[in-house]
Amino acid sequence: AQTVTQSQPEMSVQEAETVTLSCTYDTSESNYYLFWYKQPPSRQMILVIRQEAYKQQNATENRFSVNFQKAAKSFSLKISDSQLGDTAMYFCAFMKNFGNEKLTFGTGTRLTIIP
Amino acid sequence: GAVVSQHPSRVICKSGTSVKIECRSLDFQATTMFWYRQFPKQSLMLMATSNEGSKATYEQGVEKDKFLINHASLTLSTLTVTSAHPEDSSFYICSAFTGFGGPNTEAFFGQGTRLTVV
Numbered sequence: 001a002q003t004v005t006q007s008q009p010e011m012s013v014q015e016a017e018t019v020t021l022s023c024t025y026d027t028s029e030s031n032y033y034l035f036w037y038k039q040p041p042s043r044q045m046i047l048v049i050r051q052e053a054y055k056q057q058n059a060t061e062n063r064f065s066v067n068f069q070k071a072a073k074s075f076s077l078k079i080s081d082s083q084l085g086d087t088a089m090y091f092c093a094f095m096k097n098f099g100n101e102k103l104t105f106g107t108g109t110r111l112t113i114i115p
Numbered sequence: 116g117a118v119v120s121q122h123p124s125r126v127i128c129k130s131g132t133s134v135k136i137e138c139r140s141l142d143f144q145a146t147t148m149f150w151y152r153q154f155p156k157q158s159l160m161l162m163a164t165s166n167e168g169s170k171a172t173y174e175q176g177v178e179k180d181k182f183l184i185n186h187a188s189l190t191l192s193t194l195t196v197t198s199a200h201p202e203d204s205s206f207y208i209c210s211a212f213t214g215f216g217g218p219n220t221e222a223f224f225g226q227g228t229r230l231t232v233v
Binding site for chain 1: 149153156157158159160161164206208210212220221222224226227
């Protein structure tokens with residue numbers, strides 16, 4: 001079974017600064033997907049970024065980027081130029097690469113952007 | 116992008132009654148949908164996998180007779196909480212995938228349903 005660990009329950013950062021959220025996982029699979037999801041106060045889950053394990057290049061989406069270290073089973077999220085709208089719960093998630101597979105979520109990191 | 120619609124967003128029911136929550140994929144077909152439960156300030160815990168035209172697969176510890184899942188069409192899955200009790204109060208979220216394991220694989224989530232049993 002896969003496990004996902006987020007060791008930072010809460011973080012806060014000043015607006016416009018950069019913040020990094022940590023995630024580690026454990027799996028015996030060789031092909032899989034990793035995700036970061038954002039859950040704002042509305043509680044709607046929103047995909048932030050996706051990484052396919054077979055890709056060595058780290059995924060980026062505008063201000064969001066990941067540091068994917070497959071050997072270390074680490075998948076951190078970097079948010080640059082943080083904005084007030086980034087305030088939310090962030091969940092790291094794992095999925096086996098077969099499609100229509102369940103997501104295994106980490107415990108989440110509550111991120112607060114301070115004006 | 117794809118849309119998953121969940122209804123109702125909030126429901127209050129009396130203890131002992133049943134509540135049905137609907138999850139619809141609006142612009143794509145979903146042979147599989149997933150039902151999660153989220154307690155306050157906690158993560159999403161998978162309850163069951165809903166398969167169109169067949170029985171749902173429940174996670175260990177989830178009572179299948181209490182949480183009835185029906186996936187009668189490629190766009191609709193329902194979760195019925197039977198004989199609800201206050202401990203069933205929670206936030207329930209459904210999701211469905213598009214992309215089927217390809218490079219565009221993505222899970223879309225419903226808006227969630229806050230169930231309060233009084």
